[in-house]
Every structure is written in structure tokens, then in C-alpha cells.
Amino acid sequence: MEELDFGLTMTLMGMGVTFGTLLILIGIITLLARLFPYKKEAEKSKEGN
């Protein structure tokens, strides 16, 4: 029973943390993409440098 509790805690917390963190990262990436959109000319000049 104790091992079952341990397994359940680990699963719920582990999957929760993993899903939660990745959802936060999705939000951050989306925000970054809006703040710094891809601009063809700007990227080209950066690559040129």
C-alpha cells in the first residue's frame, strides 16, 4: 500500500510537473515569437555580418 502511494504520488507529481513546465515553455515561446518576429531582411543582414 505504501509503495502504491509512492507510485501514485510520483506519477501525479511527475507528470504534472512535466506537463506544467512544458505548457509554460509553450507560452514563453509563443510570447518570444510575438516579441521578436522573424524579419527576412533583418535576419539576412545578421547572417551577412
Added chain:
Amino acid sequence: MDLFNSALQALTQGFAAITWQAAVMVGIGCVLLFLAVVKKIEPMLLVPIGFGIILGNLPLAHLAAQDEGGIINLIYNAGILTEIFPCLLFVGLGAMIDFGPLLANPSVLIFGAAGQFGIFLTLFLALALGFSRESAISIAVIGACDGPTAIYVASKYARDLLPAISIAAYSYMSLVPIIQPPIMRALTTKKERATLMAYGEKKVSKTVKILFPVICAVVTILIAPMGAPLMGMLMLGNFLKESGVVGRLVDVSENMLANIVTLFLGLSIGASMLGGNFLRWETILIFILGAVAISLDTVAGVLLGKLMRVITKGKVNPLLGAAGTSAFPMSARVVQREGQKANPRSFLLFHAIGANTGGQIGSVMAAAAMLAIMAALG
């Protein structure tokens, strides 16, 4: 005559000391070398592991990882027991990974979480089979499909199982093209597999690519500090690459560093696989549980893919879910191949690579969460 006998005895003591377990292990080492050299299966890893097994099991050679003061023991203590090798490998891995497809389509990151589900279900199975909590966690992490992460966790909690766990983790990574397709086909209809996804490499600005590894490291390490060595090194490697100003360090990280660490890691893991501690029932169980873990990862990923297909009204191909493991880039290639089998016009590779790199982050997060919970439970 006595002198002759003594000399003869000295020269044959190696043969006299060999046990049947050591002989079997030498045979296993030879099989791995055969697979690497003739069949070209993971040669970078199987050659040092196979040779390490042979060296480690030869009696009186003092070359086993456990032989105090021996050369391989020094490498093992310095690189494996200190957890330095898996971390250094992650620098190289980070320098090789392009997070571009993930940054262009961040929603696929969610598959990186589903791809870790097998870890936790396998944990239950391992506990039910009587493994200790520490051993069960270490075995379950094979499901991360991520050799360095599995070694990192096992070296913390189950050093006696480390050889079996690391071999299982790397073996199953290379067996992904065999394990995943039947599961993908069984869980999806041909119509679902044939789903076309919008193709077109969405471009991501250089600023986003540079900022991502820094922000990802900060956020994930704040959430689960126990995974800091792995995530920190992975993102360091990626930052080196994306910053564009340290080409020499990138070159060193993805080539020399990764190759040297792989050589020493393989050699010392191989030399730790001694007949007495490897040829036992537990090893077979570990291999079975590892296969179960990776299969369950695929099941969870594909099922989430099906759900996403329903939610997006048919815009997501459920096969993408199978790429949520961190077997990079094998899983992504499998998804691409299976998608094209169902629909020759389908081109899923770009999306699948995104999900696959998401799986890399997801696997480290899952391991970090487990380590944090273990530490909290004392």
C-alpha cells in the same frame, strides 16, 4: 622441472581463473562488437561497451570498473560515479540540437510530455515486481529513451543496476524503429495516419533562438533544481551553438567532447558488466520493463495525438505523438516514414523533429521531477 611447472602455472593462471559467467560475458562482448562492426548498429557506443565487457571480465587483468586502482576504475569513478559523463554528453547534445522546428511550432512540445508517460507506468510495474523505490525509479527512466539521463539517475540511486540500465536504455533507443511502428499502426486508422499537416518551414528569428536556451534553463531549473546539471548543460550546449560567436567551442562540444565522453562512458560501463552482477534474473526484468516503458511512451503519445486531431478538427496527424520520446532523431524519422507509407504526399519530418526535441526537454523534466520528489521524500 619445478621451475618449469611454476612458469607454466604462472602462464596458465588466467585460463584457470576464468569462470563460466566471465566466459559468457566475453561472448556477449564479442556479440556487441559483431553487431557494431558487421551490422553497423550503434557502433560509436557498442564498440567501447563491447570491448569494455571483454576487458572487464578477463580474470586477473584488473580492468573491471570495480577493480580499485585499475585504469578503468579510475575512469569509472571520475566520470560515472560523479555523474560528470552524462552531463558532459548533454553539452555535446545541446550543441547538436536545432530547436528551430520546436520554436516554429511550440504546440508540439506537449507531445514531449506525453512521451514520458511510460516512465511513470513502468515505475508502478517495477514497484509491483518488488524492486526498491530507488531501483524502480532508475529502471523507469529507461522510458525516457535517453541514455545520459538514465545513467544520471541510475548512478544516483541504483549503481548496482547501472550496467543493465544503461545497456537497456541505449539498446532501446536504437530499437525505436522496430518497437514504435507496430504500436503506431495498431492505435491509428489508415485515414488518421494519412492526415496531411501544413508544411512550410516557419522561420524563427535569431533572437528567439538565442533567448530560448537561456530562458528554458532558468525556468526549468527554478521548477526542478534537481535536474539542473542535465538541463543546464543541454541548454549551455545549445546556447553555444545559437549564439554564433563561439564556433570553436561548438565544434569541440559536438565532436571532440561528445566523442571522448562516449568512448570513456562506453568503456567504463562495459567494464562494469561483470558476469556475477549482470547474469541474473533482475537484468532480464530490467530489459522487459525498459521495453514496456518505451512502448507505453509511444501509446500515450499516439493517444494524445488522436485527441489533438479531434480538438484541431483533423489538423494534427496522431503519429506525431510517437515522436515525443527523446530518441532523437530516430522517433522523428519513424513518424515521417509511417506517415508517408499511409500517404505519400505527407511530410511530417519538420513537425516530428519539433516534437522529438520537445521529448528531449520532457525527459529531463520528468527525471528532474522524480529526483526532486525522491529528495523530498528523503
